[in-house]
Amino acid sequence: MDSEQVRRVEMFFFPFVGGGHQIPMIDTARVFASHGAKSTIIATPTNVLQFQNSILRDQHSGRSISIHSLPLPDDAVSPDIDMSATPFTDTSVLREPLRLFLLEHRPDCIVFDGFHRWAADLFDGLQIRRIVFTGNGCFSRCVTENIRRYVPHERVGSDYEPFVVPGVPDRIELTRSQLPPFAREKSGVFDKMFKTEEKSFGIVINSFCELEPAYVEYFRNQMGKKAWVIGPVSLCNGNVADKAERGKQASIDDQTCLSWLADKEPGSVLYISFGSLARLSPQQLLEIAHGLEASKHPFIWVVGKIFSKSRGEGEGGGEENWLPSGFEERIRESNRGLIIRGWAPQLLILEHAAVGGFMTHCGWNSTLEGVSCGVPMITWPVSAEQFYNEKLITDVLGVGVRVGSLEWMSFNVEKAALVGREKVEEAVKRLMGGGEAVVEMRLRAGELAEKAKRAVEQGGSSFKDADDLIVELVKVRL
Numbered sequence: 001m002d003s004e005q006v007r008r009v010e011m012f013f014f015p016f017v018g019g020g021h022q023i024p025m026i027d028t029a030r031v032f033a034s035h036g037a038k039s040t041i042i043a044t045p046t047n048v049l050q051f052q053n054s055i056l057r058d059q060h061s062g063r064s065i066s067i068h069s070l071p072l073p074d075d076a077v078s079p080d081i082d083m084s085a086t087p088f089t090d091t092s093v094l095r096e097p098l099r100l101f102l103l104e105h106r107p108d109c110i111v112f113d114g115f116h117r118w119a120a121d122l123f124d125g126l127q128i129r130r131i132v133f134t135g136n137g138c139f140s141r142c143v144t145e146n147i148r149r150y151v152p153h154e155r156v157g158s159d160y161e162p163f164v165v166p167g168v169p170d171r172i173e174l175t176r177s178q179l180p181p182f183a184r185e186k187s188g189v190f191d192k193m194f195k196t197e198e199k200s201f202g203i204v205i206n207s208f209c210e211l212e213p214a215y216v217e218y219f220r221n222q223m224g225k226k227a228w229v230i231g232p233v234s235l236c237n238g239n240v241a242d243k244a245e246r247g248k249q250a251s252i253d254d255q256t257c258l259s260w261l262a263d264k265e266p267g268s269v270l271y272i273s274f275g276s277l278a279r280l281s282p283q284q285l286l287e288i289a290h291g292l293e294a295s296k297h298p299f300i301w302v303v304g305k306i307f308s309k310s311r312g313e314g315e316g317g318g319e320e321n322w323l324p325s326g327f328e329e330r331i332r333e334s335n336r337g338l339i340i341r342g343w344a345p346q347l348l349i350l351e352h353a354a355v356g357g358f359m360t361h362c363g364w365n366s367t368l369e370g371v372s373c374g375v376p377m378i379t380w381p382v383s384a385e386q387f388y389n390e391k392l393i394t395d396v397l398g399v400g401v402r403v404g405s406l407e408w409m410s411f412n413v414e415k416a417a418l419v420g421r422e423k424v425e426e427a428v429k430r431l432m433g434g435g436e437a438v439v440e441m442r443l444r445a446g447e448l449a450e451k452a453k454r455a456v457e458q459g460g461s462s463f464k465d466a467d468d469l470i471v472e473l474v475k476v477r478l
């Protein structure tokens, strides 16, 4: 492509205000800058602090990427307080500052998160070409669509009786108990979100074709979506600083973390994280602790947000009585476990040779990051579309074992322990124990990681899709 034309392509990125959606969108802006586009990230002043260092590093390396911090009215409550924004957070306070900014700029497109439910109307009013970023992969989008279309869950007798998702390329079984409320009953919020895709220029997907080829095809050809599949975008984090600071300042120094891992046998450590949003009850954490201890395998356990009756919701609160008596002392003395309270440098940990398993809530980013690092998973879906992602990991890709999570729960509603210590112990022993089935799983995970890396390299499918979008933007502009 003519470099003059590429240079003229200007892309704005308007991420949502929470971790699991903001993080990949920042990476996406960086990916397009690395392809020669001029990327501008539009965010709130507090959010900017979470990623500005990596953008500065990109600028120093010659990339055309910048940040526009939206000035908020003095009396406005910022919608991004401490990453606690949820899909239902109302971000409309950003509408007016964004409108004023856009009145003075005419990018070739704006890539925006569908969770800003008011934004499509604004862009259409200003006649700015818009592209949707949903944060999901194609598999879960196809499953979501066919459950909406065929309502198979209405034909089973109970919440725990399995049904088959009609029409999708593989036999996928789910139960009603695993469906999000917006799939069980039609929800206006999500209907509106999916509707914004209809009149958009297209959809940018953080996935790669080789991971879910039949579903990329189904999404494009059966569901009629114009999609550029450009991931895994996390792979744009090439240096240690980018990985260590991604999303938020980590609660552990990366050197402490890396030197703890350096002592361990290759593939011996289980990494446990439930993402940026999920809150677990103290009883559930206690069950995890007992299960981990009984399994006798080394682990890094990220304890993020927990429910706390006495102090409200907190992050990894140290005083809470959610660990078995003497647990921390025992794991410290035996050097068998590391607990990170708060935020972990997930990419640095997952790519370390000592890590051989990932117990995950199956958030789409974590799923892709596990895949990109070739780490097989213990699947423990909680919320959102995570039960669908579990099916992809276990039944389609064959790179994970289920812990046995049966019930969807909202990230902000406390439930007592839903998965007992025996199930935790059993799943950990199965994945980390090295049986024949797991050896094969590891081989498959390694192959997928290679494919992920190839996809984003020159000549790879994601690399080509990112280039294609830039070319299309040049064409429509000319």
Ligand code: UDP
Residues within 6 Å of the ligand: 019, 020, 021, 023, 024, 246, 247, 273, 274, 275, 276, 277, 278, 302, 304, 342, 343, 344, 345, 346, 347, 362, 363, 364, 365, 366, 367, 369
């Ligand atoms: N993450 C991280 N450290 C943490 C927790 C999460 O770096 O301690 C990152 C993780 O790497 C991923 C994102 O936060 O990129 C979480 O996104 P995901 O889709 O997995 O889950 P969500 O937070 O949206 O539930």
